[in-house]
Amino acid sequence: MSATDTHEPTRRDFLYIATGMAGAVGAGAFAWPFIDQMRPDASTLALASVEVDVTQLQPGMSLTLKWRGKPVFIRNRTPEEIEAAKAVPIAELKDPVARNNNLPADAPATDADRAAGEGKENWLIMVGVCTHLGCVPLGQAGDFGGWFCPCHGSHYDTAGRVRKGPAPENLLVPTFAFVSDTKVRIG
Template identity: 85%
Template sequence: MAGVVGAGALAWPFIDQMRPDASTLALATVEVDISSLQPGMSLTAKWRGKPIFIRNRTPEEIEAAKAVPMVDLKDPVARNANIAADAPATDTDRSAGAGKENWIVMVGSCTHLGCVPLGQQGDFGGWFCPCHGSHYDTAGRIRKGPAPENLHIPTFQFISDTMIRIG
């Protein structure tokens, strides 16, 4: 028993030094003020070195996304870290959820080669990656082009009506 305790005491400094430092932990989450985003407006935040697209969608954008038959989707999986991994890519499962369907928060990196798509462009009025021609709809779902997956949705939560915490 004393050998186990001694081995643990000897190993602890090595284990402890592997914990992330304060600067790394600070990058783990970011809070974004969305109070200025009216319907139809977007902003890009930065989290873990990646662009994060936050959009307050218009009722027309929401309806356009809801009207898409699931069989028309290239990637049928929501890719939303906030819900089940196998959830379908419905508009609701891609948005911030019930009561907040107008909000969409996504990692702004094309799932083809990591380029940054342009907002409110392309054949479906969502995002367009001019590098290789991937078109995403108003829910960030890949609809056309070489990208294999929908834009990913990071873990996030509303911490108030005007603040979102990502990470």
């Protein structure tokens, strides 16, 4: 046979192609349940982000909600709480890093870097899990007027920064954004 000769398809060629296609479809049908079970559950997807209306939170009030299986504290801080947090020098902090997922990893733990941002300094949003052993701290308690973990005695200030006790890090600030003046999306 030369390169210019053409080959007429035969019944055998058709059977090879049809068998190969049926095998591919069968393999796909067999593999699909294994692939499908790797997708996240619908309840997990629903918790990926949550929108919260903060209209009812007057200065000095807090709200605790559940996000990704963890408590999240939303606090509308009073001017006095903001001033108390601003007055703390970074050198006095146990953890000088902001731990704010909205900022670079090395951002300092100033009150401005822990709060919701310019124009919304009164809002503080944090994952409410003690960084020592994962307990849930009590709000508006402790030596610094912020949060207190009674399990092992960690004290957090009004910006959620660890100031005393065994906790090694500040409370985590999750990724969030205000979608309007009264609604915040977490996650």
